Amino acid sequence: MTDTRKSAIWAWGVAGATVAFLLLNFFVWFYNLNLLFMPYPNCGDLARIGMAPEIGQCREEKRTLPRLLVNPSPQQPSTFPILSFGDSISRGRGGGENNYWQDFVATRAGLDITWVSEIDDNNYPQDIMRLRNSGYLKKLGVKYLVVQAAERAVVTRFTRNINWDETMPLPELEARLHRLSGMLFTDERHIQAWEGQKLGRFHGNAELEARAMLTQFIFAHAGQLILGIDTVYEHVAKLAPETLCLKRWQNAPGVGDPVFLCGTRPVLNTFKSIFSGSRQANELHPEAQISFLADGFRTPIPAAINNNYKWLKRQLSNQFGTDKYSEAAQRWELNRPMFSGPYETTLMFHLGDYKINRKNRDDKPIRKMHDNLNRLADLLAQDGIRLYFMPTPNKLTVYQDYLVEPIETKSTFFPRLRELGGKRYVFIDTERVIRDMVAGGEKDMYFIDDTHWSNKALPAIAQLFEFN
Numbered sequence: 001m002t003d004t005r006k007s008a009i010w011a012w013g014v015a016g017a018t019v020a021f022l023l024l025n026f027f028v029w030f031y032n033l034n035l036l037f038m039p040y041p042n043c044g045d046l047a048r049i050g051m052a053p054e055i056g057q058c059r060e061e062k063r064t065l066p067r068l069l070v071n072p073s074p075q076q077p078s079t080f081p082i083l084s085f086g087d088s089i090s091r092g093r094g095g096g097e098n099n100y101w102q103d104f105v106a107t108r109a110g111l112d113i114t115w116v117s118e119i120d121d122n123n124y125p126q127d128i129m130r131l132r133n134s135g136y137l138k139k140l141g142v143k144y145l146v147v148q149a150a151e152r153a154v155v156t157r158f159t160r161n162i163n164w165d166e167t168m169p170l171p172e173l174e175a176r177l178h179r180l181s182g183m184l185f186t187d188e189r190h191i192q193a194w195e196g197q198k199l200g201r202f203h204g205n206a207e208l209e210a211r212a213m214l215t216q217f218i219f220a221h222a223g224q225l226i227l228g229i230d231t232v233y234e235h236v237a238k239l240a241p242e243t244l245c246l247k248r249w250q251n252a253p254g255v256g257d258p259v260f261l262c263g264t265r266p267v268l269n270t271f272k273s274i275f276s277g278s279r280q281a282n283e284l285h286p287e288a289q290i291s292f293l294a295d296g297f298r299t300p301i302p303a304a305i306n307n308n309y310k311w312l313k314r315q316l317s318n319q320f321g322t323d324k325y326s327e328a329a330q331r332w333e334l335n336r337p338m339f340s341g342p343y344e345t346t347l348m349f350h351l352g353d354y355k356i357n358r359k360n361r362d363d364k365p366i367r368k369m370h371d372n373l374n375r376l377a378d379l380l381a382q383d384g385i386r387l388y389f390m391p392t393p394n395k396l397t398v399y400q401d402y403l404v405e406p407i408e409t410k411s412t413f414f415p416r417l418r419e420l421g422g423k424r425y426v427f428i429d430t431e432r433v434i435r436d437m438v439a440g441g442e443k444d445m446y447f448i449d450d451t452h453w454s455n456k457a458l459p460a461i462a463q464l465f466e467f468n
Helices: 005-037 045-049 100-109 126-132 136-140 152-158 172-182 188-202 206-239 265-278 290-300 300-319 351-359 363-380 395-402 414-421 430-439 458-462
Strands: 082-085 115-118 142-148 247-248 258-261 329-333 348-350 386-392
Touching: 005 045, 005 206, 005 300, 045 329, 045 348, 082 100, 100 115, 100 126, 100 142, 100 458, 115 188, 126 136, 126 142, 126 329, 126 363, 136 152, 142 152, 152 351, 152 363, 152 414, 188 290, 206 300, 247 458, 258 265, 329 351, 348 351, 348 395, 348 414, 351 395, 363 386, 363 414, 386 414, 386 430, 395 430, 430 458
Parallel strands: 082 115, 082 142, 142 386
Antiparallel strands: 247 258, 329 348
């Protein structure tokens, strides 16, 4: 065999191996991990962190209660008797049906409820004082302030140094809160994009699935390049708009001065037709039609390969048990079924749940938190506002007594909080409600793949609120 022949075989071998490597990673990503990283539907944060698509349960949002949590708007001022303030639990994270605890509270009480975002994630009392001292609470007509905080961070959030006199100009505060309000409701464009993803992946149409895969494959590998070419084209087109840009007439064709649209993204639209050329895809909203392209922009193939590697590594570490007390997403066995489905005895929880149990063994921070809450309650009471404090238990806290292998350090936060006397705020004991339901055999109190609770306990928790 000649040297030329050997070189050709070697070159074709390298090329073939490279293509096979890229195809393998793409198929693993497309059929295995990709759904965990989509902005909608809500796939569990633990499944995503732990690279566990086999446990992942992606949930679409559905709200059916008569009264719903309302997003406030500076442009349309309204009054709300109840204002909720909290972390991702209060933003409906976890998804699924009726995933906002506020909907259950509002429906039971027959009162309107809104929410406000935190400004400083680690100093809730300071944010509440800004809301009070700026006149924001008075403007909304708030009578009841419900403060929710996850057990993992609640002590930290209520024991920082506080300037009880701090304020902000009301227009500045409202503008800042409005910028943060997008963290609550799912972007409608994400829902529209999901329609395209569902059609391309799960419709059962072989031609459409092939179109979807081809579109994803192209954009996973070359999405950034395509975007770059279109960006350059847009800048060049502006130099000669009459020749390179689309012409639009403001009134009738040929009447008045035309408007030139130079951001036409010709390369993007050319490749878009691969997927949207299908009849079913053409009937979708434009955001749904480009969903596969957008996914390629968000997750190029290097990121997919990196996540595939992490997935393989996590599979091995879970198999051999080397992830105990190390990986962020822990997987432990329960002594009886607590969830629905094939992994009914598997508990996924965040390692931070265990770490905070070790940190919260000292009583002094919890007492300081209690004192700050009492001072907050007194200041709010001067304005006729009643403070409700609703800490929410970590997932590990709820299931810690049902582990096959006992955890080294258990949570004692809620028992110690109950024992503190002299509460001038209303303590909403969510842990007791959830604990009793779990003990009674209720499954799926938390989503198996997520740190967030399901809606199972929300009707009972809503009954703890009394407004007068």
